[in-house]
Amino acid sequence: MTTKLNARHRLIPLVSMGIPLLSVIGALGIGSLLLAAFGANPFVGYREMFLGGFGDIDAIADTLVKSIPLLLVGVGICLAFRTGVVNIGGEGQILAGAILSTLAALAIPNTPRVFLVPILLIVGGLGGAIWGAIPGALKAYVGVNEILSTIMMNIVAGHLLSFLLEGLIIEPGEIRIQQTKRLTENSDIPLLPGGTRLHFGIIVAVFVAVVAYVVLKRTTLGMRLRAVGHNQDAARYAGMSVQNNIVLALALSGACAGVAGALLVFGSESHRLIGEGGAAAFTQSAGFNGIVAALFGGLNPLLTIPASFLFGGMLIGGIEMQRAVQVPSALIIALNGIVVIFVVSSFRLKRKLEQAMTSSDRDRA
Amino acid sequence: MQTEPVAPMLEMRCISKRFPGVMANDSVDFTVLPGTVHSLLGENGAGKSTLMKILYGLCRQDSGSIHFEGKEVDISSPSKAISHGIGMIHQHFMLVPTLTVAENVALGLGGRYGISDMRPIKKRLSEVSERYGLKVNHDALIWQLAVGERQRAEILKALYRDVKLLILDEPTAVLTRNEVDDLFVTLRQLTADGKGLILISHKLHEVIALSDEITVLRDGKVSGHTRPKETTRDQLAQLMVGRPVSFTREVASVGIGDVKLAIKDLIVRGDRETVTVNNLSLQVRGGEIVGVAGVSGNGQRELAEAIFGLRPNESGEICINGVRVVKPSPKAIRACGLAYVPEERMRDGVIADFTVTENLMLVDYDSESFATKGFLKLRAFQQRCAELVKNFAVKTATLESKTRQLSGGNIQKLVIAREFSSGADTLVVAQPTRGVDIGASEYIHEQLLLRRRNGSAILLISEDLDEVIALSDRILVILGGRIVGEVSRQDVNVQQLGLWMSGVHDQVSA
Structure with missing residues (x-):
């Protein structure tokens, strides 16, 4: 009986990862219908997608670079969602982190690289934290729904970006493009050895994920956040401040996205903050895609690491697929959208299954 | 006195039902004679509900047969049960609050009685009410009725459908003492009319007062079958729990100490902004249990929450x-040395998805012994929790089990373990044994008395009058947010308490 019980328990993580994986396969199945409708061979398309994302060392490096902001935003999402607050403001928090760290790089360009890079990452985190704390405080103390306010803050950040790049920090010169000048070389994020585009940011992102995992699991702060997330009444009764923890959770969540923003500026090949083409072009929509990565990882920061990698590969591979089978780029976006819808809807099923599995344990106990 | 044996109305023969991993009913025999009350006793999970669900068609037995009025019947759904003449009054009433009593009765009838034509229904309803003395205004909306009246409406609904056998699931759980008396009168009238009644209850004195026969279930099996005259409360409890249980709580007098909790002129507003605690004052001294008795919703919850800063x-x-607590918050109040066992353990007391360990540490997790520099000392956690689980007899598979997997009684023991071990010596305890089985209740009562002996001041807020009487040194009765009566242990008069609780202030000549 006990071995059977243990076997059942070991199955639970399998369900946690398996159901989202199955839903991805289901989504790709529907996607193949769309591809076929456009006259493309789905098998060729998906093969190109896989090769584009994971085919060789350069593809994997590109996928990893793509997954950096996904992972950082995703980890922030884990912190917020586990505290019971919904953060749809990743986009704005990325921008806030990018803007503040760019301003810092412009202000102190002569600081040596060993100091400047960490400073810029911290400043970026600070920017994101402020952008998260504002809707957090609005929710905690005035009762404003955080879903609405975080989305609104995205729009504010987008306009702030284009406002700054219209004049104050625009690259000096004749051609007026919405971008800064090439920022100081002291701010460049070092590339990792191997001759790919992969830079140090991936280590930062994985480190943040591990720290977030430890915080949730092993610290008093994590205990408070999770308590507030599960049951505000019991948390209040135990003497915890529900309001402060909500603000804190959104600030931490924003900080993760803010670091992603700084890495997007200083880890990019252009080494500039670019607003041309809109805010989403700069963020690569990582503020939204990171939510999917986090849900994909079951809101566990460690599992969000492989989840971000997979999702990053799909995004990179999607570009290859489009090139290979000549379908409209909107179809690739639609395809990723279908995956998102499938994965997110599968969570209800997953939860039900997990509940059924633990409750049948209880009957046996 | 009838001499020839009466044919049984209902015979359930050798009923067995297995759920994954548990034998919910194991060859249970159960018989009801017409015109009698047969009580079904047992702890949570003993198989009472399963047996009644089988009888009412809510689930099917694996083996065994049901005979009703001499014929074997196949009850596959509640409507089948009703058509045979078997009715059930659920603990949570099945009435539509926005409809009238008569409309609720008409609801399930369907067919040619459209809701539009209420006249024949009302006429028949009046006859039925009159026959059994069930006074309810047929045109009143359900939500306007008091709980006791709603129950009468529910019984009326069953009688209208010509039930011969009525199952009552914990019918007195929600009633005041006077309403209970009214219910008993009604039930006696029903048996006098030849109806068979099945009473599910865990209030032993009611079972003894009302039943003709008593069947006790334990672990799915019949552990005893007896008559009230041939048994006692202690014997019945022993049949339920499987070991001797004592109801007379050892309350040796202890030296009364200083005032530890003093409340003066407290006014608190409830959720609907109305004054629910109205100018209330009370004091609790060390070594004393002060009981606050009263019918649910008279300000008890608000009083407890206000004391704790919630x-x-x-x-x-x-x-x-x-x-004097200047700015009450749970944290500040705990620091003053007061612990609180909340009335809704699943909402306030524990986080259901946390592990047993996490819930036991929910308050002390950031104290010096269990955290350094913001990191939890998980090993110290484990040690402490293993100790608490042992000392407070919390039954759990492992310390890492999710708390929602524990039974209600064990969750309550967990809350009590945490609060009583916190070092606080002023305790506010609300509904400590609500929904908790006899074994765990007994244990919780012992813990309360132990704390009293050790000089703690305990404010016991409970709607279970028996509990208040058994444990308290002084009893205060709360009504409409005020203390309307006070009596000390030696002067307790149940009738007087009942009158205070129901708002009849006049003294009863003793």
Whole structure:
């Protein structure tokens, strides 16, 4: 009986990862219908997608670079969602982190690289934290729904970006493009050895994920956040401040996205903050895609690491697929959208299954 | 006195039902004679509900047969049960609050009685009410009725459908003492009319007062079958629990100490902004249990929450250990040395998805012994929790089990373990044994008395009058947010308490 019980328990993580994986396969199945409708061979398309994302060392490096902001935003999402607050403001928090760290790089360009890079990452985190704390405080103390306010803050950040790049920090010169000048070389994020585009940011992102995992699991702060997330009444009764923890959770969540923003500026090949083409072009929509990565990882920061990698590969591979089978780029976006819808809807099923599995344990106990 | 044996109305023969991993019913025999009350006793999970669900068509037996009025019947759904003449009054009433009593009765009838034509229904309803003395205004909306009246409406609904056998699931759980008396009168009238009644209850004195026969279930099996005259409360409890249980709580008098909790002129508003605690004052001394008795919804919850800082108080003073609490918050109150066992354990007391360990540490997790520099000392956690689980007899598979997997009684023991071990010596305890089985209740009562012996001051807020009487040194009766009566242990008069609780202030000549 006990071995059977243990076997059942070991199955639970399998369900946690398996159901989202199955839903991805289901989504790709529907996607193949769309591809076929456009006259493309789905098998060729998906093969190109896989090769584009994971085919060789350069593809994997590109996928990893793509997954950096996904992972950082995703980890922030884990912190917020586990505290019971919904953060749809990743986009704005990325921008806030990018803007503040760019301003810092412009202000102190002569600081040596060993100091400047960490400073810029911290400043970026600070920017994101402020952008998260504002809707957090609005929710905690005035009762404003955080879903609405975080989305609104995205729009504010987008306009702030284009406002700054219209004049104050625009690259000096004749051609007026919405971008800064090439920022100081002291701010460049070092590339990792191997001759790919992969830079140090991936280590930062994985480190943040591990720290977030430890915080949730092993610290008093994590205990408070999770308590507030599960049951505000019991948390209040135990003497915890529900309001402060909500603000804190959104600030931490924003900080993760803010670091992603700084890495997007200083880890990019252009080494500039670019607003041309809109805010989403700069963020690569990582503020939204990171939510999917986090849900994909079951809101566990460690599992969000492989989840971000997979999702990053799909995004990179999607570009290859489009090139290979000549379908409209909107179809690739639609395809990723279908995956998102499938994965997110599968969570209800997953939860039900997990509940059924633990409750049948209880009957046996 | 009838001499020839009466043919049984209902015979359930050798009923067995297995759920994954548990034998919910194991060859249970159960018989009801017409015109009698047969009570079904047992702890949570003993198989009472399963047996009744089988009888009412809510689930099917694996083996065994049901005979009703001499014929074997196949009850596959509640409507089948009703058509045979078997009705059930659920603990949570099945009435539509926005419809009238008569409309609720008409609801399930369907067919040619459209809701539009209420006249024949009302006429028949009046006859039925009159016959059994069930006074309810047929045109009143359900939500306007008191709980006792709603129950009468529910019984009326069953009688209208010509039930011969009525199952009553914990019918007195929600009633005041006077309403219970009314219910008993009604039930006696039903048996006098030849109806068979099945009473599910865990209030032993009611079972003894009302039943003709008693069947006790334990672990799915019949552990005893007896008659009230041939048994006692202690014997029945022993049949239920499987070991001797004592109801007479050992309450040796202890030296009464200083005032530890003092409340003066407290005014608190409830969720609907109305004054629910109205100018209330009370004191609890060390070594004393002060019981607050009253019918649900008379300000008990708001009082407890205000004392613990979970609810703002409009005016008044709360002093703990002689110190006036200026800005009450759970944290500040705990620091003053007061612990609180909340009435809704699943909402306030524990986080259901946390592990047993996490819930046991929910308050102390950041104290010096269990955290350094913000990191939890998980090993110290484990040690402490293993100790608490052992000392407070919390039954759990492992310390890492999710708390929602524990039974209600064990979750309550977990809350009590945490609160009683916190070092606080002023305790506010609300509904400590609500929904908790006899074994765990007994244990919780012992813990309360132990704390009393050790000199703690305990404010016991409970709607279970028996519990209040058994444990308290002084009893206060709360009504409409005020203390309307006070009596000390030696002068307890149940009738007087009942009158205070129901708002009849006049003294009863003793």
